[in-house]
Amino acid sequence: MQGVTIGGKKVKFELVGEDDQADPRTGTTVAQRLVDAGVKGVIGHLNSGTSIPASRIYDQGGIPQISPASTNPKLTQQNFKGVFRTIANDVQQGGALGSFAVKSLGAKKVAIIDDRTAYGQGLADETDKAVKAAGGQVVAREFTTDKATDFNAILTKIRATNPDVIFFGGMDAQAGPMLRQLKQLGVSAKFLTGDGGCSPEMIKLAGDAVTSTTYCSMAGLPLDKMPGGAAFRDQYKKRFGGEVQLYAPYAYDAAMAVVKAMEKAGSVEPAKYLPELKKISFNGVTGNVAFDDKGDIKEGAVTIYNFKDGNWVPM
Amino acid sequence: METLIQQLINGLVIGSVYALIALGYTMVYGILGLINFAHGDVLMVGALVALQTMMFLMGMAPGMSPLAMLTIALLVAIVVCMLLGFTMERLAYRRLRNAPRLAPLITAIGVSFLLQTLAMIIWGRNYHTFPQLISTTPLQPIEGVFVTPVQIAIVLASAALMVGLLLLVNRTKIGRAMRATAENHRVASLMGVDTNAVIAFTFVIGAGLAAVAGVMYASNYGIAHYGMGFMPGLKAFTAAVLGGIGNLGGAMLGGVVLGLVESFGAGYIEHLTFGFLNSSYQDIFAFIILGLVLIFRPTGLLGERVSDRA
Amino acid sequence: MNELAAAVPWLGKRNPMAARWLILIIAIVAPFIAWQFGKSWVRILDFALLYMMLALGLNLVVGFAGLLDLGYIAFYAVGAYTFAFLASPHFDIHLPFWAILPLGAGFAALAGIMLGFPVLRLRGDYLAIVTLGFGEIVRIFMLNLNYPVNITNGPQGINMIDPINLFGWDLSRNIQVTENFSINSLFLYYYFFLLAVTGSIIFIQRLQISRVGRAWAAMRDDELAAKAIGINTRNMKLLAFSLGATFGGVSGCLFGAFQGFVSPESFSLMESIAVLTMVVFGGMGNIAGAVVGAFVLALLPEILRDVAVPLQQTLFGHVLLDPEVLRMLLLSLAMILMMLLRPAGMIPARARYCHDEHLINKLKQEAAK
Incomplete structure (x- = not known):
């Protein structure tokens, strides 16, 4: 400088x-x-x-x-x-996630999980609102913690509601194992998560359970764009x-x-x-x-990524 | 219906994990009356050592069969954990055997955090991917109900280990010495039992069990990290108390019951409380059960049959 | 203060009075010394005083009554949340500090009794585990009571909590004495907290040599014998839990007001363990121990941050262990080594039974009559 x-x-x-x-x-x-x-x-x-x-x-x-x-x-x-x-911010990101789930993925029924942290809950709440605003239905709202490893009980409960998309507000350390357990429970719903799960870590931790129906969002644009x-x-x-x-x-x-x-x-x-x-x-x-009058960035972009060829690819 | 059966299976699997850990807790408690707070962290060490071994083997002999690799990793983990258990007993707990009651417990908490910190230093803070060498491809025994081979292995392993331990305690010479020591240290030593050796042996066996539990746990969830042992450890302790601490069959029963309560609890609490409580309260079931059992039936479900104490 | 004075090396035994004054002077000038290193050190001292109060309260339960409580932080949470509910825009209630403090203390005491009743029969390790569970249950409720009715605001915590306001005097504002000289708010908080801690010490000291204190000591050393000589151990245990909880509650209120933000993250099991380590490190059953333990262990991580990182950089060229890891390492080692090598703590409790000067003098007087 x-x-x-x-x-x-x-x-x-x-x-x-x-x-x-x-x-x-x-x-x-x-x-x-x-x-x-x-x-x-x-x-x-x-x-x-x-x-x-x-x-x-x-x-x-x-x-x-x-x-x-x-x-x-x-x-x-x-x-x-x-x-x-x-x-x-999360309002912008959650809004984008919710409308993506309903409009782009065509989901009618969405299940939402959060990890009971300020971040996860905030994002899940905003996504919840946006799903409803876009005309989707939130069929299940389940909770876990940011230290949990076993999600079978809540995932089984979610499975019974037969959702099209499962959204998780939380970090990669939980999202990865969660994806594995979804696969083990034979759930084929699309999986969507926020920036906490939009990492290379997530791909590693989810192993072969991360597929082309796994999506995540990130505030801002990808570096290339x-x-x-x-x-x-x-x-x-x-x-x-x-x-x-x-x-x-x-x-x-x-x-x-x-x-x-x-x-x-x-x-x-x-x-x-x-x-x-x-x-x-x-x-x-x-x-x-x-910045707007509150101090938030005016044109806050949100990008959705999709898992493809071993990596997150912006859509 | 599928959901109900699936929750039953979920409960059974996580319950077997708890049982596997609870066996170690209950052995040590039965003999020493000490809650080895660090037991869950020994599990974590077991999982991470196994992970390290597998990484090493994959690098050295890429063509090795997965089962052989897992067996070697498991053996290494068991040996390391046994050494760890021996060291813990020798350096810390043995000196405190006649100290006031709070001293060993506080030490155990210290050991627990020490192990976590050391693991954090050695393996870092991140979650690690644990190779799932036993297949996790789900089978469908009933339409809509899914079970993976690794889950079946966990249930079988904990049952087998319980039976093995029962045989060890009830049918062998060292088992008799263990029972005698549990009954009364001093009298046992007057009868020619080397109680120090027996206690050390118990610790070593307990740590070995924790290693098995750790490898099983990590294989099931496909992850390992430095804090993975603490919460399962606490819950397994609850399971041990629930079944009747010091009682091997009780540990098994307590573990399975706790697992079922947790999985059905998380699955149905919302209906049961008319939407007031939900799955975010999953973690309090263990603590509530623990409180209730200790208050109303301190001997646990199976009571404390002296002959079974180990 | 007596024990604290006696704990001063060299001077303490020779001239307790002088030692007492010395401590007082150090306590008063401490923030000025800290100020030389930066405002943040005054803030750290403020937090150290809050921890002191917590350690004093936990010491009542663990040290005096011999009941190992691993969920002590729950009472701190109750105090902090009480303050947050009654003095923040969350419910839009803004009660004055003096009105909330007794409520916070009262709720905490109530929580203490609620915990105490069911665990009366439990001893040692079982008690420890159940109290640990209690602490977690309280935290989980704080974390989740935002649904179906929003009470605690869940994981988001409660923000914009009113600062402490003493009869219209706002502690969070600097006092502008002259144009160039102002008394920083952190100092105001420091002296206010110091007053609270001093009050607690005096109260606890009186308590220790009272009938109650002696009953606790008897119960701690041999519950059966205590019962046999007519001590109502049930009431004594409940009293220990509720009084200990009260200190946690008061400290929690102060924390909420000082920090201005409470969230369940601040009341994890690790915090309970940290406070317990303070008590163990300083010396169980001993006021001076709790104070010194809290002071040392509250300052330790901050000192590590300043010393350990540059030191490692010069020694190894890079940072091997970050301060947080070092802190955990030292805390756990402190617990283990203290129990093994010096189970009575840095400052062993002097009055194991009641060889307290006061009591001896009193007995002498009675004997003289």
């Missing part, structure tokens, strides 16, 4: 990193450390469960926070002035020497939003550049970056 001039002065950006361990209390402690360190803006956190409590600390410290990954709608509904995100995706991949490889991490483009755009707002305001002080951040609009790696 060279050659950025703010208020006539060349500035150098410095990265202060902290690990929140995905734990709410650690999240607040880390947030406080960042506020202490006098950071001018925060890009984070990953999980909604930590982003939400941490946002209160940033708000008290008067520091803008842009999450590249937290998708829980609550994050931006707290009336904090400086909370933004560069990724589509991002306007600046190809260039970003090259740069990323050159700099970090590996494949692009899932949320990296969103984190990049989040950081760019802060820099651009600072440039426009001619100041690095949060109080000065925050109004500019609210109004920002530029073409980032992931697309046009602009």
Whole structure:
């Protein structure tokens, strides 16, 4: 990030990193450390469960926070002035999933499972709403936990309702074994899950149970379809020497939003550049970056992926 | 109807897993009166060691038959877990045998978390895919009811192990020594029983059983990770108490009953409570049963027949 | 405070009075020292005080009465959720702090009795397992009571909880003394929590040397003998559970208000174990032990984060064990090694029976009459 001039002065950006361990209390402690360190803006956190409590600390410290990954709608509904995100939230994602199940997959009967985490339940609830809105029927609503491995009992119950599509709101560690057990129970319904299950891990854990009727969604566009995706991949490889991490483009755009707002305001002080951040609009790696009045990204895209030839393929 | 039978099978399979773990719990408790909290984590070590062995074998001898591979992995896991059980007993529990009651229990909790942490360091936090070498292709004995060979193997294995243990305890010399030690340490040692050796032996057998349970569990679900043993361990303990702790047949019965309660509970609770409760309460059945049994029938379903204590 | 004072190395035995003042002074200046390292350390101290209160409460149950409770965090949850229900936009009820605190404590005490009644007959390991189950049941209900009627808001937790407000004085706002000098809200919370912990210590200390405390000690050491000398062990056990729970409840209320957000994740079994380790590490049955144990183990992960990572980086060039793993490792080793090598904890309980100065003096006075 060279050659950025703010208020006539060349500035150098410095990265202060902290690990929140995905734990709410650690999240607040880390947030406080960042506020202490006098950071001018925060890009984070990953999980909604930590982003939400941490946002209160940033708000008290008067520091803008842009999450590249937290998708829980609550994050931006707290009336904090400086909370933004560069990724589509669960309302957008759940909406896309629900209408995909009914409209594209032609499902009349949908069964929904969630893992009783803030993420899984939030996404499942939004999907539930969207299925109903699209004219589908939710025939079963079942629950498990984010530590469970045996889903036979609930899957058997679901099997009895004969659904066309089974949606799971949760992570790959559960979705994989769940798919296996579905196969073992002779269930042939299509399987749909959110971004938590949209990973290479999921393919590994599900073994031969993941098929061409397995779908997952991811907020945002696939890297190849991002306007600046190809260039970003090259740069990323050159700099970090590996494949692009899932949320990296969103984190990049989040950081760019802060820099651009600072440039426009001619100041690095949060109080000065925050109004500019609210109004920002530029073409980032992931697309046009602009926030609505709550702080959610305006054009939050959601992509559905399908399992094909050993990989997730965007549809 | 298919649903009912399927839930019965689900319950039977998960119940057999609990039973398999409960056998180890109950053996150790019968002799020492100690809840070996770390038993579930020994299971986890067993599964992960077996996984590691299979990975190694697949790399070294790709052409090996799956059954041979599984057998070798199982044996390695059993040996490692037995060593682990021996070490645990020798380093921690033996010194606390005459300590106040809370001390061994707190130590056991510590050992449990220590094993989890060490496993996290060695094998990482991620879930691992466990090769399913016994077929998981479902069979359909009745139209609409599905069973996989690995599930059948689990039920058979836990029944066979229970019978084997009963024979060991009731028909062998070491079994007699175990029963004597369970009855009264001091008197047994006066009668010439080397109680230290007997207790160590019990721990080793218990750990070996945990290894078998771990491999079975991982084969059934196709996954293994560092925290996989904790919850099944707790539930198996419930099963052991339910059946009558210290009683091998009881452990088997308790495990199966608990499995059935869980699977029918998750399947039918919504109808039973008019939609007020649902499958999200699946995990509390074990704890509620445990509480009720301990309060109303502390001896468990089968009571505590002294002659069967092991 | 007596035990705490006596635990001060060297000075404690020679001049308990001076030791007492020393502790008080350290407690008062602690946040200023922490401030030098950053605001976050004051926040960590605030949490350490909450853990102290939890450890003190659990110590009543485990250390004094000898009842191993592995579900203690449930009472913390009850307190935190009570506060969240009654002072947040969730139900749109905003009761004042003073009104909720006794309610939170009361509900927790009630939960303690609810747990206590059925487990009266259980001992040792069985008790431990049933209390563990109780803790999990409470957590599972918190997690799922958003349906069919939304009570706890399920896994999403309750957000935007009101801060502590003492007669119109909002602890979450910094006090602007002059333009350049303000007292940070974290300090206000610190001293408020410190007051609460000090109050608890004084209360528990009185309790320990009272009839009740001695009855507990007798029950812990030999239940049968205690019964034989006429102690109503049933009532004593219930009292231990409910009083211990009360401290958990109060601490939970403070936690809810301080953090501003509660969700079931914060009340996992691991937290119960962590508090138990604090008690065990410090020394069961001993106030100073609980305080020191909580202080050390609450600060440990934060210190590890600052020390262990850079240290590993310089030693090995990369981070082998992240702080969370290290923390787990140390916690579990602390539990095992403490039991094996120093079962009485860092600061062994001095008054195993009742060799307390107060009591000895009292007996002397009585004898003199």
